[in-house]
Ligand SMILES: Cc1ncc(C[n+]2csc(CCOP(=O)(O)OP(=O)(O)O)c2C)c(N)n1
């Protein structure tokens with residue numbers, strides 16, 4: 167099991183069972199008011215909802231090596247990554263329920279979660295988290311700080327310009343950034359072989375002169391080992407790494423996805439290979455037995471249930487709040503207040 | 518008029534019929550987009566087409582909008598008639614150069630030696646808490662940039678006729694369908710977009726607005742989802758003796774100024790309702806056209822649009838910024854003596 171300590175295994179397990187249970191609970195909450203007739207705008211959580219059951223290993227394995235100062239950008243399927251990065255679970259949940267005390271006061275929703283305290287952000291536009299991650303890495307390099315940045319993306323995003331351009335920019339400047347492709351075989355209804363050549367995202371690294379690592383199974387321990395190397399390389403000033411990890415889409419692309427395009431056998435295959443059970447056996451081997459694991463699970467479930475209960479108790483935003491926050495609040499003062507009086511009023515004669 | 522013969526169809530069915538007919542009649546027509554094949558389009562825009570035409574003509578493409586939309590431009594310049602779907606209009610940012618610097622300008626820059634006979638289909642609009650990156654209409658953005666025709670159907674009848682026309686048009690056409698109007702199972706449509714649709718193909722020419730309701734007291738100019746919200750407001754106001762005319766623009770480029778002016782000359786009162794941002798957009802444009810042409814025609818004018826903020830997620834916030842039929846009713850009352 168190489169370099170991963172028992173403490174790290176335990177903490178990954180905690181992140182993964184939290185994330186899995188979180189998605190299961192959100193699914194329940196989301197479906198409330200949407201059965202029998204599914205209406206996307208009904209129920210306590212309206213709008214699109216992309217859940218990440220089966221993706222947990224990439225989140226836990228990579229974020230295990232990050233501190234709050236390190237930046238993470240996530241795509242449209244962000245919850246497991248946010249949890250592993252240490253985003254405030256209660257306020258994140260309140261955001262998903264569209265409440266005033268949510269991370270973004272109800273303005274962002276589940277695809278647009280921002281927690282600057284732990285340098286986490288996500289975006290609903292494919293691959294568009296990559297350039298900002300490169301920018302965070304650039305800032306770290308310019309300021310001589312040791313922090314790194316991680317951009318997560320799906321395997322469907324590996325043919326988007328923003329990703330490919332980011333690989334080059336990061337590589338040519340040796341920036342401390344790690345690109346993590348969560349390869350669940352599907353981009354909504356499109357199998358990876360239909361839309362990407364080659365389908366293995368890690369091979370994009372070859373063309374950009376950086377290490378490309380492929381992990382063929384969602385084994386959190388293997389992800390953690392590979393991430394240790396990639397993050398270490400970035401922190402040491404040796405440039406970017408591209409990782410691609412095979413994960414599994416255990417649910418539809420979004421809630422309500424009929425998945426009629428997906429062969430039964432494929433669904434079955436994705437249900438069977440469970441990264442959490444795999445990690446449990448690593449824990450067992452490291453001497454963390456089922457009793458201890460059960461305690462970890464119970465604590466995680468309690469945390470999730472508490473967060474959901476808290477979120478549902480929070481007030482909805484006042485409608486007029488919709489008109490606030492287009493610009494920084496409070497205003498910066500430079501452009502809005504205290505004009506330099508002798509120049510502000512003279513129409514340019516003194517320029 | 519919209520209820521000539523035929524059976525009732527949803528807007529998505531009407532679109533699919535137009536595409537299928539054009540593809541049967543012309544081998545040079547093909548469709549590219551994400552999830553358009555096996556899925557049938559996230560908003561049902563290509564539902565069922567794969568089984569008839571196969572993956573070669575109903576093409577799933579990589580999530581590389583610049584590449585495949587640019588490829589549509591190139592194939593169109595070769596004389597083919599591609600239809601490329603941008604899943605949400607909000608995603609235009611990742612492919613805008615191909616749209617506004619290539620697709621929309623090549624005809625002009627070539628002194629009209631080159632034509633770009635393609636259609637860009639794209640889903641627009643909010644009302645279902647999909648937040649700032651998936652709820653915009655961007656009508657004004659596309660209509661602002663010269664070189665593309667911009668079509669916004671509000672009913673199944675219009676959707677079919679306008680799409681036939683779009684595919685046969687020799688210029689680039691941006692065909693913007695409102696998600697809320699498509700009749701998708703998981704996003705219930707209001708009453709109204711489902712109309713009678715003739716089985717046979719027909720075209721609706723661009724630049725002809727449709728008076729969806731005649732009235733003598735006030736003119737409401739609108740498009741897309743808000744045609745139905747305006748009709749709802751008009752029905753309520755009729756009980757109070759306010760007689761509302763509702764004009765559905767149907768195309769923004771070209772814009773049917775004549776129909777608007779004729780109506781305003783009759784009513785003297787104008788309300789423009791848009792689901793795009795307020796400033797530098799459709800509402801200001803329509804009012805300017807009227808004022809330029811008939812400076813004295815207006816006794817009262819109101820406009821409703823998104824108040825220059827990104828579309829928020831939470832329900833009370835989104836409801837605050839997207840005009841509803843009550844807002845339209847209030848605006849109309851404001852114009853009354
Ligand atoms: C630029 C852009 N194009 C298309 C979409 C619509 N879209 C949302 S998710 C998705 C599929 C993404 O697949 P993948 O990257 O593999 O991530 P997964 O959903 O499998 O986690 C698509 C096409 C988008 N959000 N942004």
Ligand SMILES: [Mg+2]
Pocket residue numbers: 320321322348349350351352353354
């Ligand atoms: Mg995928």
